[in-house]
Amino acid sequence: MDPNTLALPRIRVLWIAHVVLLFFGPTALPTHATEAEDREFFEAKIRPVLVEHCYSCHSQDAKTNNKLKGGLLLDSRQGLLVGGDSGPAMTPKIPDTSLIIAALRHEEFEMPPSGKLAAEVIENFTAWIKRGAFDPRTSDTAIARATIDYDVGRQFWSFKNPMATPPPRNTDTSWAQTDIDKFIKARLEQQGLKPVEQATPHDLLRRATFDLTGLPPTPEEMQFFLQAIKNTTLPQAYAEAISRLLSSTHYGERWGRHWLDVARYAEDQAHTFGVRRRMHAHEYRDWVIEALNNDMPYDQFIKMQLAGDLLPDAGSSPRTRFAGLGILGLGAIYYKNSDKAQAQADELDDRIDTVTRGLLGLTVSCARCHDHKFDPIPTQDYYSLAGIFHNTRMVDKPLASEDVVNAYKAAENLVKQHENAAKQFRNQRKSELAEMQRQNIHEYMAGVWQYRKRKSSDNDIKIKTVAEELDLVPSWLERWEKFLNPSNKYITSIASLQPWLALAAPTDHSETLPTQVVTAATTFEAHLNYCLDERDGKLREQTAKAVFVSQRVDKSRPLVNIKVDLKGARRLFLVITDAGDGINSDWGDWINPRLVKRDTEKSLLDLNWVSATTDHSTVRKNLNSAGQPLKVDGKLYPKGIGTHAYSVIEYKLPPGFDQFISQGGLDGSGEGSIEFRVYTNPPRDLLPNNESPERRSRKELIKRVFSASGLFQINDKDLPEQLTDSQQQELISLENETAAAKNSLPPSLPMAHVVQDSGNKDLHVYIRGDPARPGEAAPRRFLRILTGDNRIPYTNGSGRLALANDIASPDNPLTARVIVNRVWQHHFGRGLVDTPSNFGTQGSPPTHPELLDTLSVRFMNAGWSLKWLHREIMLSTTYQLSSNHSANAETIDPENRLLWRMNRRRLEVESWRDALLSVSGNLDRTTGGPTVSLDDTNNNRRTVYGAISRHNLNGLLRLFDFPDANVTSAVRTETTVPQQQLFVLNSDFFVKQAKSLAARVEAESGKNLETQVHRIYQLLFARNPDQQELAIADDFVSQQNPKTAKLSRWEQYAQVLLGSNEFLYVD
């Protein structure tokens, strides 16, 4: 909070450029050079460059011609000092902090954009600034850095709180039925406009039904309505119809979809790599639908979405509290491989944009890189909001009570335990059975050789045949055949298999089993038996301890000296361990490793190692293990061995050398800590997690051969017959227990993609939107223009709850107006404010400001009830006007901004598709649940339940102007293109509905064409056909149909009516 502003009253004002005049003359001069010298330097070296390379974008001329870039003027000293969007361009005497130098050096910006200037030119600029930046140029006009004047800003209409005003008086007092009408009529009278007549009851019910439910009225509903008018009055029958429609569950499906446009609802992400589909996204969609059906007060509706988890009065049901958070939990997640900070900043922007445009009608995102150019929103306010979302994390939460969740988890654990027990039992038995084969290994290897020999002359020979001949298990022999493939990298790395690998490929002429094969096979078998014995502790442990262990080497101590006495030793083992810190970026280098005897040295680099292993990449001479130069603590070393812990390099020592000298360094690429060790016998004293690679490779080999999934693997199915009777019994009882646990598992938990607080830290402003350039602090708090100057910072958690309260507050001048306008927009096809997500100075002003304000105030007084608002709007005479043309009115107000008639509207794709399904009798009215693909022609669910993708939006939706779900959507554009009509003419979906409709009407109305046409008109258009239409139908249906046609004339006719303008448009 700014203490200077504490005493200021809350005033509402407009915003102007706050002018800071700066009068720096050529008086601020260096002392060591004469002015004449400075002037000469400037005129010779600086001014010509500025004129030639900079003025075209950074001068008063450029400004006049609308070519000014970055708000920066370089044609006067003031211009440089005041600077542009990124701050001052130059600080006299300090070239290193002067942006202009950074720009010329192409460090911050790349100026001039056509290419870097010559080095000496940049030197001249540096020298010039160092000398004090003498500059005789002055500006005629005051150069100002714009600042925001909130008092002025608050004078703008949308930043003032809405006030209810009494409706104006109309000259013609007979027309208006409600206050809304009086406001509308007054404007019409002002303009000399006469509203058209009322809509017919048919049109009215069709309009209201589509408006509230997104479906057409059924003929029965229409009949009921017309009868009710006869029985009572039109207004009464109509009001009852509105009540009926508002209480329909289809209301929430229709209006929930409008909200989902704002919430940029989708179930995935736009990019490809690492995207997880949000399987539970529909919980948010269903929550929205249910909230609207229950007429949840709109302020509560907002709070539940931003902070339902934190609201004290949100109720205890997890679904109520969490599911609404999907507006944040389903937000965009961007690709983070290379520029994580930027991607995270972009994600924050998604939340800010959705929340501020969606709920407040403010384009706060425009203030991400610089203060908002038009509205009083500073960059700092943007990062105040960003801070809130920065402390918020996406999580998945179960939507069930704690008891239910715990019970589920316990039951799930029990299943897992039983499953594990059974699995462990099986695996143990399988390993035991496999190990019983330890003496038969050579037979399988010989079997492989035999098979290959046979194969060389008989390509059709089956491995099964060979196995049976040799009395081996075919499936095992098959696995050995695959395992012993010489192109298998793993195989070639096993020392004990080298004799096998060295064998010549068997040919038809090879003797049955040469001794080399026997030797090779028994060598490997012996090794495997050794491995098992080692595992079982049957070998006497030789403990080879290190003869040298270094200090821990890390960034704080990156280099150690190593000197080891080697007297009597024959082998040398150089070991690097990861020192157990759990970081796996353990790059280590042996720098200048050498052997010493008396006066001579021998570099290890001149010797070949016996073996060299490392955990990562490869051991390299004179390069680190990634192939880059050896570098320790910033210094390059030409000679050494680069490796990566855990690493063992073994040498055979040449005779006579009795000392080993080296340095050990943490390579420049390393992050962790490492330890250097030297041994003269195979190392055996390392901790199990640091055990030698040889031993680890032996364990790996055991796993591959003898484990439950190894070469002697047995299928679960085949296992029982190999077990003893008691083992069999035990297995059966374990399996029974598992089955019992599974049977008592409760139904799976509903989950939702939501958010929770993750921290409590403020962000700094990112200068020009760059996360790498932190600026001033941005305490988490609400927008200054909406809360006044005495803002209270948000300190509790992320601040989401406080934000929700500030948005959903009756004192917030925007929230109620924005939603009232959105509801108006969907009833009339256009809002009173024509830019529903931009109530700022660049948005459209309201056509009826007093009406919008009065309605907003009354909406809040009515408990923020959306159903109240629908009634208020729909019961007005204005809403009930026909969509008929009036030549006179059209001359004055061609766009019908003043509502002298109802706008004729095309059905949105959802309503259209739903209506097609509905009249054809195919609509499945099931509500809620997981999404269904709209690509499926047999999907008869309402469109709102279709899958919505950011990555690849369904073709039908895209074709019919469904908004891109990557960003919040204010209005749907409406296009009319031939590809849409191809869907009508040719798609399977459309043809299917046409056939169904044709069949339905035939079934309901019999064979008489006139009755059929009547029925079809009632179903589709809620009216009867006229004589001409009957004649047209007769004409068409009675035409001869070619034999090749796969649709009857009647079906073709049904398709035409479904595709007609009358079905697609609502009067």
Next chain:
Amino acid sequence: MTHDTNLSRRSLLSKIGTGMGTLGLAGLLHEQQMLAGDPSAGPRVKATASTGNALATKPPHFAPKAKRIIHLFMNGGPSQVDTFDPKPMLEKYHGKRPPGADLKTERGTGGLLKSPFKFSNCGESGLPVSEIYPEVGKCIDDICVIRSMHTDVPNHEPSLLMMNSGITQPTRPSMGSWLCYGLGNENQNLPGFVVLCPGKPVVGPQLWSNSFLPGVYQGCHINNSNMDPTRVIPHINNRHLDHETQRQQLNLMTQLNSKHLAERTSDNQLEARIASLEMAFRMQSEAQEAFDLNRESKATREDYGNGQFGNACLVARRLVERGVRMVQVFYGGGQPWDDHGNIESGHRTKGLASDKSIAALLRDLKSRGLLEDTLILWGGEFGRTPVSEGGNGRDHNNHGFSVWLAGGGVKGGMAYGATDEFGFAAQENKVHVHDLHATILHLMGLDHENLTYRYSGRDFRLTDVHGRVVNEIIA
């Protein structure tokens, strides 16, 4: 409700003949209004994108050099030093790791890797081209290689988005969408922006997304792994009725829609839809014809090579010939040019597999007089490192790479800009992707700073707040 009009169904039917054009329809609709007894229709509601035909041609900002563009997209990132930017220094310092090699790329790299390919000087201009592009080399005098391209990030997803939509996140319209928004389409029976990609590339449909522009500007993706003309465009083919019967069905539709319209006096949106249905009817045959390569001679098909990429190039020519604004041909699905390992076999295969087709396209366009106002863009989303990855491959490189332009008002036989001596980073006359976009829009007659769309409170551009027209390459 009465429906008393003078429109007789017989007279209406008699006026709707097979293959009636839009002019005929407009005349008809006008006549109907007269018949409907409302001769003074009064001023029309101002035509907007919502009611008029959003793909109608629109005048450019200034006289264009190019009217249409084919983007041969080598997705995955071809290596500049193995294609159009030879670096003899790589030979000399092969295996060494030079000081400048620490520029951040995606993965760890080793020493310099000389190009396994020979370069030879081609054409009269003598510009060097790698041996993997022998036929393209013969066309070099029509080609302007930009060797100083750079982009922001060494990863596919952000760079693909940058190259296609000028930003690293999937939230903005693609270049093709911008072009259609700015210029409309010359052929009303075909989409304005066609994308040929067998399967899906990395990122996927966002690469041709309309984003916040109206949906009609979205690229029409054609999976050319199976170029069946009856399937290329969704619902293009009627499987239920023959042409004549469908015509009769559409006549009925027009008749009922016209009656509906007549009862409502004047409504642009209703008229537009009636016209649109007629267009759709014609599109069925015209689009199928455009994608039908059997209409090309055997010689032409052989010139292009009969593979997937060659066929796509040939379709691209057929489409631009018919006035499609932008055709993007992806070399393949996924990211085929991404040779982290074995650049020699990988690049040789892909180079030679596309060489003949690209050259055929250039020659064919030229012989038809189309090259002068058709712009060809060849390139990937970034380049590759001159240092090796794993000994014989190359990592991603956003710091410097090459693309080339041909036709459409660019100078031929020219190399513009340069990378450093090893080909790692653009150094001389650097061209960012934004600059490339600005230049392409300029060639198409659009000022990239004035091609804007008001959305979310501000004017958006393809080039955001960047972009410089590279005038030096414009003929």
